[in-house]
Amino acid sequence: MxxxxxxxxxxxxxxxxxxxxxxxxxxxxxxxxxxxxxxxxxxxxxxxxxxxxxxxxxxxxxxxxxxxxxxxxxxxxxxxxxxxxxxxxxxxxxxxxxxxxxxxxxxxxxxxxxxxxxxxxxxxxxxxxxxxxxxxxxxxxxxxxxxxxxxxxxxxxxxxxxxxxxxxxxxxLDQGIKFPEPSKHTKNKLYTTIDDPSGTVVVKGGGFINYLTEKKLPMLSEIGLGAKFVKLEGNAMLAPSYVADGSVQICYVGKGSGWIKVVGSEGKPALDSIVEEGDLFIVPQFFGLAGIADDCGMEVFSVVTSSKPVFGQLAGNTSVWNALAPVVLQATLNVTSEFEQLFKSKNSESITIVPPST
Missing domain, CATH: 2.60.120.10 (Jelly Rolls)
Structure with missing residues (x-):
């Protein structure tokens, strides 16, 4: 493609x-x-x-x-x-x-x-x-x-x-105009705060990720969309992932800057670019996405074309690398059993955001 x-x-x-x-x-x-x-x-x-x-x-x-x-x-x-x-x-x-x-x-x-x-x-x-x-x-x-x-x-x-x-x-409008007061009990029903440091995923020193799906906001089932907010601290990395259900992501850099890589089926980056505040980029269906923030950090708001997207991690204990049998992993990477054990040990914990090296 x-x-x-x-x-x-x-x-x-x-x-x-x-x-x-x-x-x-x-x-x-x-x-x-x-x-x-x-x-x-x-x-x-x-x-x-x-x-x-x-x-x-x-x-x-x-x-x-x-x-x-x-x-x-x-x-x-x-x-x-x-x-x-x-x-x-x-x-x-x-x-x-x-x-x-x-x-x-x-x-x-x-x-x-x-x-x-x-x-x-x-x-x-x-x-x-x-x-x-x-x-x-x-x-x-x-x-x-x-x-x-x-x-x-x-x-x-x-x-x-x-x-x-x-x-x-x-x-x-003219100065002094007074608009109606907000309706009661609308937050977390008709809208929500997605820039929330308590996050779905929180990594100390690295940042956080919030996923917004119909499970959290049921009305999303009516529009068939979900959302994701990623905040990376300075020099932190967003580990590679993809949307396993074939949804597309449209992403906006709301703050900061960094480097984004999007990889498709040909084994090379389809997008390999610096991004900064105000930039828009798109992740096609099944393409992998990763990024590294600059010293100032980076915030990215994304909309996903599904209200219940399935995000697949390409690193860590929920990734394919952790699930594959030792002999299959050795054959896949063409490595020794010793290296297979080393590599698998590196994927024994959750890897969604990688904090900067100290």
Missing amino acids: ETKMAVEKADQIAFEGDSGGYYVWSNEKSPLLSDLKLAAGKLLLHPLGFALPHYADCNKFGYVLEGAITVGLVPPNSPEETILLIKKGDAVPLIAGVVSWWFNGGDTDAVIVFLGDSSKALIPGQFTYFFVAGVLGFLAGFQPDFVGKTFGLDETESENVVNSQQGALLVK
């Missing part, structure tokens, strides 16, 4: 103004997005920035990189909205067709990256958004006469509904 792989930053500006901006990874610069039916975008909200209510054509995750954001969610045909207050380190699953709005009520910028599945997208490799109001919204498209008849409004009222909002994707 010939796979053109690269590390890319968002290269296309969808919108930019005093309220913030929305940036995307284009298919032209990142063709693997459309090839593997993925998509990625990044939202910047300045203080008082408001993303108008909209829905998307893809299931995805949002991961908060900076700040805090108030989010409103309205499922189809629901008489009520749910309000979330998500902060740096939180991950929120978003179902296609659910209307959402996003508001930064803080004093500093808020940034969130969106990674998801574009298998049902109108344009493969991209999220397409449908706005309910504003110059790009449905009301503008249906026009005042249709809107008036629908809602029982006179001509002036219809013009007001359709044309008063002249913003597009994002608008800046």
Whole structure:
């Protein structure tokens, strides 16, 4: 399989103004997005920035990189909205067709990256958004006469509904505006903190890994996606692993820098590159992934195209090396029995993150 792989930053500006901006990874610069039916975008909200209510054509995750954001969610045909207050380190699953709005009520910028599945997208490799109001919204498209008849409004009222909002994707609201308080009992049901040092896997001096599956957040079964967060301390290594169920990983470097290797079926790296904050890379199905952080450490947020992915380790006591019979391991590596015993002893413990050498 010939796979053109690269590390890319968002290269296309969808919108930019005093309220913030929305940036995307284009298919032209990142063709693997459309090839593997993925998509990625990044939202910047300045203080008082408001993303108008909209829905998307893809299931995805949002991961908060900076700040805090108030989010409103309205499922189809629901008489009520749910309000979330998500902060740096939180991950929120978003179902296609659910209307959402996003508001930064803080004093500093808020940034969130969106990674998801574009298998049902109108344009493969991209999220397409449908706005309910504003110059790009449905009301503008249906026009005042249709809107008036629908809602029982006179001509002036219809013009007001359709044309008063002249913003597009994002608008800046007035100082002093007060949005609704967050709904109760939503954390760990509709979103969760994935940047959690208590982690699924914690290695002293090396870092931690958190896996987010439908077992931890049952609603993920509705969107068919999972997530993973890796934090490596300076010079620590993420040991080689793969996703055994054939899921694809789309990965975003949220902080720091390091070196990433992705290996396919030809016995050579398909990706062998330095990565830094803001970079996006993809791990195709069944490819192996490993990485080493620079002195500053590295954080990587990944979305996996399964809500119950199976991660296979390629090192340590849960790896194939520990399971193989001695004679099979000797034949596989073409080594002596003495070296086989040495190598197996090196795989007798868990190896997911390797701390830096002292």
